[in-house]
Amino acid sequence: MKNNPCEIVLFTSDAEFAARWIEELTPLAEHDTDAPIALAFTHANEKALEPALARGAVQILVVDDAGFSEDGLVATLMRVRRHRAEIDCVLLTGADEASGEGFECVISRGESNYGVVYRTLRRILLERIATPFADALREYVYAARDSWHTPGHSSGDSLSTSPWIADFYRFMGEHIFNTDLSVSVKMLDSLMDPISVIRQAQQLTAKAFGAHQSYFVTNGTSTSNKIVLQHLLRSGDRVIVDRNCHKSVHHAMIMSGAIPVYLESAVNQHYGIYGPVPQREIFTAIDANPGARLLVLTSCTYDGLRYDLRPIIDYAHEAGLCVLIDEAWYAHGRFHPELRPTALECGADFVTQSTHKILSAFSQASMIHVGDFSWQSARSDEASAVREASEVFDAAGFREDINMHTSTSPQYGMIASLDVARKQMSIEGYQVLDRTLGFAGEIRQFVDENTVFRSLNAEDLCGPELAQDGIRLDPTKVTIDVGCAGVSAPNAQAKLFTDFGIQVEKNTHNTLSFLVTIGTTESKVLRLKQALRRLSDDARTARVRAVTTSHRDEELVRGQDLPDLSAIVALPRTAYFARGEKLVWDGRGRTELLGRVACDEVVPYPPGIPLLVPGQEITAEILDAIIAFTTERTDLEMHGLRRVEGTPALRVLTESEAAGAKAEYQELFTSKNTAPSQDSVAAPVGQSREVV
Numbered sequence: 146m147k148n149n150p151c152e153i154v155l156f157t158s159d160a161e162f163a164a165r166w167i168e169e170l171t172p173l174a175e176h177d178t179d180a181p182i183a184l185a186f187t188h189a190n191e192k193a194l195e196p197a198l199a200r201g202a203v204q205i206l207v208v209d210d211a212g213f214s215e216d217g218l219v220a221t222l223m224r225v226r227r228h229r230a231e232i233d234c235v236l237l238t239g240a241d242e243a244s245g246e247g248f249e250c251v252i253s254r255g256e257s258n259y260g261v262v263y264r265t266l267r268r269i270l271l272e273r274i275a276t277p278f279a280d281a282l283r284e285y286v287y288a289a290r291d292s293w294h295t296p297g298h299s300s301g302d303s304l305s306t307s308p309w310i311a312d313f314y315r316f317m318g319e320h321i322f323n324t325d326l327s328v329s330v331k332m333l334d335s336l337m338d339p340i341s342v343i344r345q346a347q348q349l350t351a352k353a354f355g356a357h358q359s360y361f362v363t364n365g366t367s368t369s370n371k372i373v374l375q376h377l378l379r380s381g382d383r384v385i386v387d388r389n390c391h392k393s394v395h396h397a398m399i400m401s402g403a404i405p406v407y408l409e410s411a412v413n414q415h416y417g418i419y420g421p422v423p424q425r426e427i428f429t430a431i432d433a434n435p436g437a438r439l440l441v442l443t444s445c446t447y448d449g450l451r452y453d454l455r456p457i458i459d460y461a462h463e464a465g466l467c468v469l470i471d472e473a474w475y476a477h478g479r480f481h482p483e484l485r486p487t488a489l490e491c492g493a494d495f496v497t498q499s500t501h502k503i504l505s506a507f508s509q510a511s512m513i514h515v516g517d518f519s520w521q522s523a524r525s526d527e528a529s530a531v532r533e534a535s536e537v538f539d540a541a542g543f544r545e546d547i548n549m550h551t552s553t554s555p556q557y558g559m560i561a562s563l564d565v566a567r568k569q570m571s572i573e574g575y576q577v578l579d580r581t582l583g584f585a586g587e588i589r590q591f592v593d594e595n596t597v598f599r600s601l602n603a604e605d606l607c608g609p610e611l612a613q614d615g616i617r618l619d620p621t622k623v624t625i626d627v628g629c630a631g632v633s634a635p636n637a638q639a640k641l642f643t644d645f646g647i648q649v650e651k652n653t654h655n656t657l658s659f660l661v662t663i664g665t666t667e668s669k670v671l672r673l674k675q676a677l678r679r680l681s682d683d684a685r686t687a688r689v690r691a692v693t694t695s696h697r698d699e700e701l702v703r704g705q706d707l708p709d710l711s712a713i714v715a716l717p718r719t720a721y722f723a724r725g726e727k728l729v730w731d732g733r734g735r736t737e738l739l740g741r742v743a744c745d746e747v748v749p750y751p752p753g754i755p756l757l758v759p760g761q762e763i764t765a766e767i768l769d770a771i772i773a774f775t776t777e778r779t780d781l782e783m784h785g786l787r788r789v790e791g792t793p794a795l796r797v798l799t800e801s802e803a804a805g806a807k808a809e810y811q812e813l814f815t816s817k818n819t820a821p822s823q824d825s826v827a828a829p830v831g832q833s834r835e836v837v
């Protein structure tokens with residue numbers, strides 16, 4: 146009996162035909178001892194289609210077009226795609242000619258050679274389960290060639306033969322070292338100029354994720370974001386961007402010299418969480434900045450809140466803006482109907498994903514997906530110049546931008562893990578996510594029914610500002626309110642770690658966030674429930690104690706108010722590259738800092754949302770927040786602080802630098818806020834445009 150059953154469903158109303166089809170194909174599968182997969186053939190009629198698609202083992206749907214009009218066929222395909230984007234669809238037709246658009250291939254209903262039918266279906270599946278790069282890597286390792294090239298450890302031999310560090314070699318395992326190779330090994334292709342196995346792996350990735358093109362990146366989405374922004378922005382270009390986007394987006398703006406137009410997120414002060422940006426604010430900013438080049442949003446956020454992206458992306462496109470959606474936390478979205486639509490499915494032009502955060506890839510493994518730019522073709526069409534996506538997207542320029550940020554010595558194991566993570570999602574993504582969503586639901590239900598805590602839903606996290614915006618919550622990000630039971634979340638987090646060996650993803654002052662992933666197991670869920678019950682019992686006892694000693698619960702969970710973030714008054718690039726001066730905030734420094742312009746990004750981490758970005762004016766509220774974060778939240782890191790003789794300080798523009806930088810900013814802001822010409826809209830993405 147072979148492992149890995151793959152079900153192939155024939156969707157037809159002709160039961161007699163289906164019976165013959167199954168009868169002919171089943172023995173061929175049984176006798177195919179060479180196949181690494183076991184093909185099983187079944188039949189579904191109209192009523193049974195959705196139940197069939199809910200079976201994880203279904204990998205191919207063969208659609209019999211008998212009785213379908215052209216439109217009916219398209220509608221059926223859409224119906225299938227709504228449930229399962231990743232499976233292959235094959236058209237079975239009695240017609241002499243069929244366009245087969247949207248189908249993997251076409252098979253004639255009259256085909257009497259079932260051997261050919263079987264091999265065609267088998268080939269489709271084998272292509273999907275292939276991992277060209279990972280396979281080549283494994284093959285190379287087993288070929289046991291002598292290494293006369295980098296890296297210097299030479300397949301781990303410098304470690305395994307050392308009396309001092311052989312223990313590390315044994316601990317890490319031999320394959321960590323013998324898969325650590327270099328670009329000298331030609332059969333492993335090149336990440337910077339992929340022509341064989343990496344290229345094939347990226348093509349399979351694009352198909353699985355529904356992209357026009359996909360690229361592997363080995364330095365995280367931090368780098369993926371920088372690549373995309375570098376590609377799209379030129380000095381002085383205006384970019385409409387969520388102020389609370391990841392720091393890498395801010396870094397990219399420093400590097401490009403672009404002018405950010407910041408969108409303020411909705412803030413949930415009660416839980417200390419920044420949410421998405423209200424839709425009307427996005428539309429207003431697009432209307433107010435007719436010359437803008439790009440819109441950048443994060444969806445979903447760290448807390449799992451995701452936008453209703455379609456109307457936003459359509460609005461941006463109509464105004465001529467490209468759209469980058471940071472899906473660092475949403476690489477799984479494509480593979481389960483409960484999580485869709487993804488940003489690409491909503492029309493995004495560029496999507497960046499931290500494959501490593503959610504799927505089975507090593508840390509730092511990330512992907513950039515590129516959309517089809519059909520909106521640009523349509524706009525060009527209006528200007529009577531029909532353009533294909535390949536003309537609109539400057540692939541050669543994008544390759545240059547990727548290469549500028551790519552190490553010439555990438556980690557081959559990481560590339561292989563991207564290949565394997567794609568295979569997994571393409572073949573069993575639906576199944577593993579179904580299990581994951583089940584676990585997430587189980588944890589929420591347990592918390593709500595068995596503890597004094599509360600699991601939070603989208604409405605709890607968003608607040609009224611976002612009520613009409615169709616914001617949804619990724620159920621795999623489970624946020625639990627422990628403050629409602631008088632428990633301080635940092636204390637609970639520490640207790641979970643020390644007493645129960647459980648490391649949470651993050652916490653605020655009153656919430657704990659758990660990331661339920663495709664690696665979550667029943668045992669982990671069991672232990673988490675046990676720990677939460679114990680914390681809950683302790684909280685009940687503490688409550689009784691608090692009442693008798695008149696200790697107020699709120700004191701235990703008093704949070705840090707998230708400040709309103711002030712405007713920028715200088716170009717981030719100018720502020721960052723200025724020499725500046727460092728001012729401490731104790732004594733006289735505090736008053737001196739007010740009204741000054743920040744040179745650095747100052748970011749409490751987690752969650753990594755900057756309190757200050759370069760060019761931002763320092764207000765009393767922000768300074769108070771920085772001081773409070775550094776003195777009261779010792780559990781957080783604070784990036785971007787400087788020191789003067791050991792005392793924390795901020796780097797700010799000198800008075801004279803500030804005067805020059807503010808004047809430059811004013812001048813740029815007014816001169817660049819004009820609508821792009823039709824020509825500039827249709828210019829290939831990534832090429833320099835003249836925005837007059």
Ligand SMILES: Cc1ncc(COP(=O)(O)O)c(C=O)c1O
Nearest residue numbers: 364365366367391443471473499
């Ligand atoms: C929204 C967002 N974008 C990008 C990143 C960077 O991703 P990576 O850690 O893969 O570099 C993060 C990391 O936390 C993030 O939260």
